């Protein structure tokens with residue numbers, strides 16, 4: 615198959631990304647032994663990490679429950695007794711997913727690129743109860759997108775980051791009402807692998823420069839990590855925690871838009887090194903539920919353990935988190951509740 619220059623670059627990047635994602639944590643991260651380390655690893659499943667944990671009486675919200683890691687997260691939290699709000703881009707899709715799960719669930723509509731929908735989703739949760747024990751910001755779109763602006767801002771950044779900021783800040787009072795509420799942000803190791811060198815290229819969020827979908831995805835996932843860090847500094851970790859995770863390289867529908875050689879590499883060749891969704895959901899379910907992690911906030915997890923990143927990265931860059939927060943307020947401040955911490 616003959617490739618043009620753009621396809622060649624994209625295919626090379628896809629191969630590199632797949633290799634990067636699939637590589638064992640090895641040299642790029644190491645377990646952070648200053649934080650509690652559990653008995654689980656890359657092969658652990660969401661069911662295994664919740665064995666013996668009774669979530670009866672707890673509530674959780676999982677964004678993107680219709681597919682992949684989000685569906686498995688909802689399934690296992692409900693299996694352990696939690697009442698789970700599962701969001702889909704339409705109510706019908708969420709209903710369909712919830713209907714496949716044993717346990718107590720409530721389907722909700724959430725379209726992350728529609729900021730009114732993010733506020734409405736939070737209001738729908740608030741209408742049903744006064745507290746939320748676990749918020750798992752899981753939904754996302756991958757790297758296989760063409761350049762698109764939503765309301766003048768690059769779409770991957772809008773969906774993966776800005777929409778979740780609005781949802782999270784509108785739900786924050788409920789999480790703070792819970793007994794030791796937990797917020798889990800689903801990031802990616804692409805946040806330190808493919809984000810721009812400066813981390814967030816603030817001068818290119820509105821399509822000012824060249825669009826590289828791998829950088830755009832990495833930037834959005836780094837933004838998830840920096841938002842988690844910022845929140846962890848706003849909140850008392852004894853009351854509410856905020857952590858970010860990388861689920862691993864997981865066989866899901868995230869490569870659904872990949873076509874041609876990229877589609878082949880991602881959806882076929884890469885499956886040899888991918889986790890299955892049961893393994894992929896384990897880290898976020900572990901961080902949302904394990905008693906060992908009470909009071910642990912502002913940490914980054916891979917393969918069910920807190921890790922340090924040993925290559926140049928911005929995952930723990932507080933100054934960048936502050937700058938991102940300031941820019942975020944300019945972009946979506948009007949959608950955040952007046953009570954949002956400064």
Ligand SMILES: NC(=O)c1ccc[n+]([C@@H]2O[C@H](COP(=O)([O-])OP(=O)(O)OC[C@H]3O[C@@H](n4cnc5c(N)ncnc54)[C@H](OP(=O)(O)O)[C@@H]3O)[C@@H](O)[C@H]2O)c1
Pocket residue numbers: 635677678679680681682683684702703704707724725726727752753754755756773800801802803860861862863864865866867868869
């Ligand atoms: N799979 C991996 O290897 C991998 C690696 C690192 C990080 N992650 C992260 O893991 C998370 C889950 O991804 P996945 O692999 O499970 O992918 P997936 O199977 O494609 O699931 C993504 C979920 O997000 C929802 N979603 C997409 N666009 C949305 C929007 N605009 N508004 C609201 N919801 C939207 C999807 O809904 P629809 O079904 O309606 O589109 C779906 O429920 C993502 O944040 C992803 O970045 C995945």
